[in-house]
Amino acid sequence: MESARHVFRVFFLLLVAVVVVVLGRSLLVPRSYGAYGPYRFDNVAEQAAARVPQHGGAASCGACHAERLKAVGAGAHAKVSCEICHAPLAQHAKGTTKIADMRIDRSFTLCARCHRKIDGRPAGFPQIDLGQHQGGVEGKACIECHDPHSPKL
Numbered sequence: 417m418e419s420a421r422h423v424f425r426v427f428f429l430l431l432v433a434v435v436v437v438v439l440g441r442s443l444l445v446p447r448s449y450g451a452y453g454p455y456r457f458d459n460v461a462e463q464a465a466a467r468v469p470q471h472g473g474a475a476s477c478g479a480c481h482a483e484r485l486k487a488v489g490a491g492a493h494a495k496v497s498c499e500i501c502h503a504p505l506a507q508h509a510k511g512t513t514k515i516a517d518m519r520i521d522r523s524f525t526l527c528a529r530c531h532r533k534i535d536g537r538p539a540g541f542p543q544i545d546l547g548q549h550q551g552g553v554e555g556k557a558c559i560e561c562h563d564p565h566s567p568k569l
């Protein structure tokens with residue numbers, strides 16, 4: 417009889433330990449922990465909501481520059497987003513007001529970034545040899561001849 421009480425104590429302590437672990441885990445581990453991996457999944461949405469988007473997309477510029485958006489959409493740069501050449505919307509406008517000047521890069525390097533002849537570019541993409549184009553245009557503003565918003569001549 418004496419030994420049965422020892423066994424009972426051991427089982428009782430084990431039971432208490434199991435209850436503490438199960439209860440503790442359900443109270444302390446956040447609800448969405450482990451849903452998709454060893455992290456709290458709700459945190460993803462919380463962090464995304466805490467950061468205000470910087471880019472608005474070309475359509476957002478159209479709210480105040482409708483004519484310009486239409487002109488770009490009709491030219492060779494229809495698929496080049498305004499914010500690639502200028503800057504993110506958030507640095508220039510908030511809601512319905514202009515909050516700061518928009519960056520305008522008039523240098524040839526802006527255009528050369530996409531149009532300089534590089535072996536790795538797809539052969540069908542319009543690219544120029546800066547040393548040969550129109551007798552050499554390295555360092556020369558491309559917009560002297562090309563309209564950046566509708567560049568085809």
Ligand code: HEC
Nearest residue numbers: 474477481484485488493496497498501520521522559564
């Ligand atoms: C390929 C690059 C490029 C793209 C794409 C582009 N821009 Fe521009 N933008 C320029 C450059 C360069 C100038 C400066 C033109 C000049 O001084 O002659 C400019 C000037 C402007 C100006 C100043 C007005 C003016 O003509 O002086 C506005 C407004 C403007 N862009 C709006 C837009 C909007 C809106 C879009 C998208 C619908 C857009 N841009 C797309 C390069 C670009």
Ligand code: HEC
Nearest residue numbers: 476477479480498502504505509511512513514516517518
């Ligand atoms: C809430 C209205 C509004 C929105 C949205 C807006 N702009 Fe503007 N923008 C203005 C105003 C106002 C001016 C100054 C007058 C003008 O040139 O029409 C201006 C001027 C500019 C200029 C000339 C430089 C300057 O700051 O004066 C550029 C370039 C420009 N915007 C580009 C853009 C691009 C690219 C977008 C989209 C990412 C955009 N804007 C979205 C209102 C807006």
Ligand code: HEC
Nearest residue numbers: 492493496500526527530541542558559562564567568569
């Ligand atoms: C972000 C990349 C990018 C930048 C920056 C850029 N372009 Fe373009 N450009 C393009 C794309 C994409 C096309 C369309 C190519 C196509 O139709 O296959 C294009 C088309 C053109 C064309 C028409 C080529 C043709 O014969 O069809 C010219 C000219 C041109 N760009 C000049 C310029 C100039 C000048 C600048 C600087 C103000 C500039 N581009 C900046 C991507 C860019």
Ligand code: HEC
Nearest residue numbers: 524527528531542543544550553556557558560561562569
């Ligand atoms: C002196 C005027 C002038 C200057 C400056 C100039 N271009 Fe051109 N560009 C032209 C003319 C004219 C054409 C059309 C004839 C041709 O294809 O060469 C053209 C055509 C293009 C084409 C289309 C080529 C093709 O194969 O489809 C691209 C891309 C281009 N230019 C980009 C640029 C870039 C980028 C710059 C600046 C680094 C620039 N241009 C500077 C006059 C100029």
